[in-house]
Amino acid sequence: MSKSTNLLDGNIAATLTRQTLPMTLGLISLMLFHLVDSYFVGQLGVKELAALSFSFPITFTLISLSIGLGIGVSAYVAQTIGRGCDKQGIHPTALLLNLVILSFASALGYVFSRPIFSLLGADENMIVLIMDYISFWYLAAPFYAFIMTMNSLQRAAGNTKFPAAIMALSSILNAILDPIFIFGLGPIEGYGLKGAAIASLTAWLISCVLSLIYIQAREDWFEAFPTRQQLIQHSKKILHIGLPAAAANMLTPITSSVLISIISNYGEASVAAFGVGTRIESLAILMILALSMTLPPFISQNFGAKQFDRVHSAIKLTRKFSLAWQFAIYLVLVLCSDSIARFFSDSAEVHDLIQLVIYIMPLGHGAMGIIILSGSSLNALSEPKKALIVSIIRLLIITIPFAAIGGYINDFKGLLIGITLGSFLTAFIAANLVNQVIYKVKVS
Structure with missing residues (x-):
């Protein structure tokens, strides 16, 4: 029998903590995966590192598509578990659906790669x-x-x-295989930049095989292949949530490109400082990102079981945690701002701008956490379109205009303040939207 952890009773804080800590370690491993690639490719030369950077929009888009589909899978299956419904055919359908979609998207990407990279400015x-x-x-x-x-x-x-163990395994395998396939070892010749992709391919292939061995030994996912009707039914449910979630993820690189374009008007030092700020941000909100992956199954199971008060309590608890935790992280960053700035740059101008970024932007990380958790909650509550609306409001309607207006008023400092104020406004809108959905469900 397939084994499910009971998320329908017990202390909410203890349950979410127990679920989130492993995912935090998993996300750290995932970040190291990409850092290791950049480190070894950087040793090949500037051109190779630039080529890796040029590939980012394509690889990030496919990764966003995969993550979005995974959100649909997680929400649908968790709700099914909460309702106590028959799960027959769900697991093979989810695996087959995502495999087919990513294979098709990869083939499409290969066909159009040259014109895309030409448009991006590559010779x-x-x-x-x-x-x-x-x-x-x-x-x-x-x-x-x-x-x-x-x-x-x-x-x-x-x-x-x-999941945390598999992410860690993939990262470790990639770290071992990168130098072997990039530079060569013994009878294995070095393939240069291509070797980094071969290392990723091999690491993920080995992780797939080991995952399947684990699943086959512990679960009953493949006892019966889904019927044609089940394939269609399950696929529709997964895509209903997964496609809007993927679209929301894909908005992030678009917004980043626009912001960099605006910031470039203030000089290279401002661009460099903002780039450092985004790297600091990815580490500073790591716990919230992990929580955004563990909160949805909790919500979906309890939503499926119609335990709406438990859902509401979990959401309120995580909002308070986001504000408190990120404020504590902000204080640490401010205290260490000089050392952090010196680590990233020897330039006095860039050093001062990095400190400016640290003093302003992390103030909005607590609000950003509420936005991220609200999007995850809406997907878990089968409201993916509302989650997409939150992303559109945050990135396109508020962040970019607020950044532009702030920059117009007070240059780079004003831009940072505008982004931070935009986070608080979006958090207010997102939280109220989630509250409305919960209230509507409870009274219906």
Whole structure:
């Protein structure tokens, strides 16, 4: 029998803490995966590192698609568990659906890669180098999607240790294989930039095989293949949540590109400082990102079981935690701001701007946490379109205009203040939207 962790009773704070800590370690491993790639590719030269950077919009888009589909899988399966309904055919359907979609998207990406990279400003020599890398990455993407889907299925059942272990395994394998395939070792010749993609492909393939062995030994996912009707039914439910979630994820790189374009008007030092700020941000909100992956299964199971008061209590608790935790992180960042700035740059101008970023932007991280958790909660409550609306409001309607207006009033400092104020406004809107959905469900 498939084993599910009971998320329907017990202390809410203790349950979420128990679920979130493993995912935090898993996310750290995932970040190290990409840092290791950048480190070893950087040793090849500036051109190779630039080629890796050029590939980011494509790879991030496919990763966003995979994560979005995984959100749909997790929400649908967790609600099914909460309702106590028959889960027959769900697991193979989810795995097959995501594998097919990512394979098709990868094939499409390969066909249109050259014109896309040309539009991004890469010359012919750079495109040849990029294609050397991304051609193998396209082969790896479906395996990544398969792993993420298995992780989503496990999280839906309340198991966060398995996803964290698989993410850590993939990261460790990649760290071992990167220098071997990039530079060569013994009879294995070095493949240069292409070797980084081969390392990712191999790491994800091995992780897939080991995951399947684990699943086959512990779960009953593959005892019966879904009927045609079940395939259609389950796929519709997954895509209903997964596609809007994927679209919301894909808005992030678009917004980042626009912000960098605005900031470039204030000089290279401002661009560099803002880039450092975004890297600090990814680490500063790590706990909230982990919580955004464990809160949805909790909500979905209790939503499916019609335990709406428990859902509301969990959401209120995580909002308070986000504000308190991120304020504590803000104080630490401010106290360490000089050391952090010195670590990233020897330039006095960049040093001062990095400190300015640290003094202002992390003030809004608590509000950003509420926004992220609200989006996750809306997906878990089967309101993916509202979650997408929150992302559109946050990124396109509030963040970019507030940044532009702030920059117009007070240059780079004003832009940072505008982004931070925008986070608080969006958090207020997102929280109220979630409250309305919960109230509507409770009275219906």
